[in-house]
Amino acid sequence: MTSPLPERPLKLGTRRSPLAMAQACEARARLCNAHGWPESAVELVPVTASGDRIQDRPLADIGGKALWTKELDAWLISGEIDFAVHSMKDVETVRPEQFIIAAVLPRADVRDVLVGAASIHAIPPGARVGTSAPRRAALMLHARPDLTIVGFRGNVATRLAKLQTGEADVTLLAAAGLERLGETGVGHPLSEHEWLPAPAQGAIGIECLSSRDDLRHWLSAIDDTPSHDAIRAERALLLALGGNCHSPIAVLTTTDGTTLTLRAAIYSPDGAERVEDSESFAPRNADAPARLAHRLLEAAPEAIRVHFSGT
Numbered sequence: 001m002t003s004p005l006p007e008r009p010l011k012l013g014t015r016r017s018p019l020a021m022a023q024a025c026e027a028r029a030r031l032c033n034a035h036g037w038p039e040s041a042v043e044l045v046p047v048t049a050s051g052d053r054i055q056d057r058p059l060a061d062i063g064g065k066a067l068w069t070k071e072l073d074a075w076l077i078s079g080e081i082d083f084a085v086h087s088m089k090d091v092e093t094v095r096p097e098q099f100i101i102a103a104v105l106p107r108a109d110v111r112d113v114l115v116g117a118a119s120i121h122a123i124p125p126g127a128r129v130g131t132s133a134p135r136r137a138a139l140m141l142h143a144r145p146d147l148t149i150v151g152f153r154g155n156v157a158t159r160l161a162k163l164q165t166g167e168a169d170v171t172l173l174a175a176a177g178l179e180r181l182g183e184t185g186v187g188h189p190l191s192e193h194e195w196l197p198a199p200a201q202g203a204i205g206i207e208c209l210s211s212r213d214d215l216r217h218w219l220s221a222i223d224d225t226p227s228h229d230a231i232r233a234e235r236a237l238l239l240a241l242g243g244n245c246h247s248p249i250a251v252l253t254t255t256d257g258t259t260l261t262l263r264a265a266i267y268s269p270d271g272a273e274r275v276e277d278s279e280s281f282a283p284r285n286a287d288a289p290a291r292l293a294h295r296l297l298e299a300a301p302e303a304i305r306v307h308f309s310g311t
């Protein structure tokens with residue numbers, strides 16, 4: 001397809017980390033390809049997010065996922081950028097109402113990769129696991145209560161370097177991120193059926209103001225329906241659970257082409273308690289993920305419940 005060139009280059013806002021820049025380049029390439037535009041039709045506008053600036057404390061303690069999008073959100077509203085590209089895993093469940101997720105790119109590998117040991121059971125007794133993600137910590141402690149979790153923030157390269165210098169013995173990273181950075185030989189992927197991913201892991205989304213019909217039209221050409229359906233359902237689950245960045249939530253969406261199946265588990269942060277359930281439904285059914293959330297919370301002991309605000 002060839003669409004007339006936009007009157008001026010479109011501004012695509014992105015975080016500045018190497019992974020974010022790689023994802024922004026992928027988004028630009030897909031958009032330009034879909035419309036037969038030269039790459040110069042889309043200009044990348046990098047911003048330093050608060051989440052990247054503040055590295056010494058866990059994200060959950062300093063403002064949560066909003067710190068990844070705060071600056072880009074402000075620029076979308078002021079018109080400084082036309083759209084913004086995000087790792088959907090890092091985007092808060094409730095977004096400013098004037099925004100729309102206009103495109104979700106084809107989802108990449110959803111698995112976590114274990115770095116520093118060949119499998120969960122091969123990790124030496126008492127070893128230190130570097131992660132600041134409540135889900136990764138809870139899954140790990142559930143499987144291996146003998147291990148110790150140490151806080152481990154920073155971008156992918158920083159975390160791999162921290163492992164090298166011995167700040168932890170093993171760590172967990174998203175396969176999608178490693179792949180996009182070209183770090184494909186690193187670590188051992190964990191089966192997504194045994195080690196459930198984070199909601200929206202591996203998905204790149206593009207947001208714009210919902211009033212911008214021109215942008216929405218262009219972006220619809222690169223929206224991947226199966227990926228968007230899965231992300232919509234996983235985010236609906238997250239919303240109904242009332243999960244925040246302290247809440248250990250894991251979810252795997254599978255599809256047979258017509259029906260989505262969400263398999264979700266919630267944990268206490270120490271991994272001692274775990275509740276799992278699943279639900280199958282037609283892709284755009286908005287009630288089904290909430291029903292699943294409701295059942296999970298009803299079955300959850302207090303040690304899990306207190307980390308969720310859903311009902």
Ligand SMILES: NCc1[nH]cc(CCC(=O)O)c1CC(=O)O
Pocket residue numbers: 087088089090156172173174175176177200201202203204
């Ligand atoms: N939390 C940071 C973050 N946000 C998205 C990714 C990877 C890419 C993705 O999951 O889409 C990562 C790194 C990681 O978890 O290893």
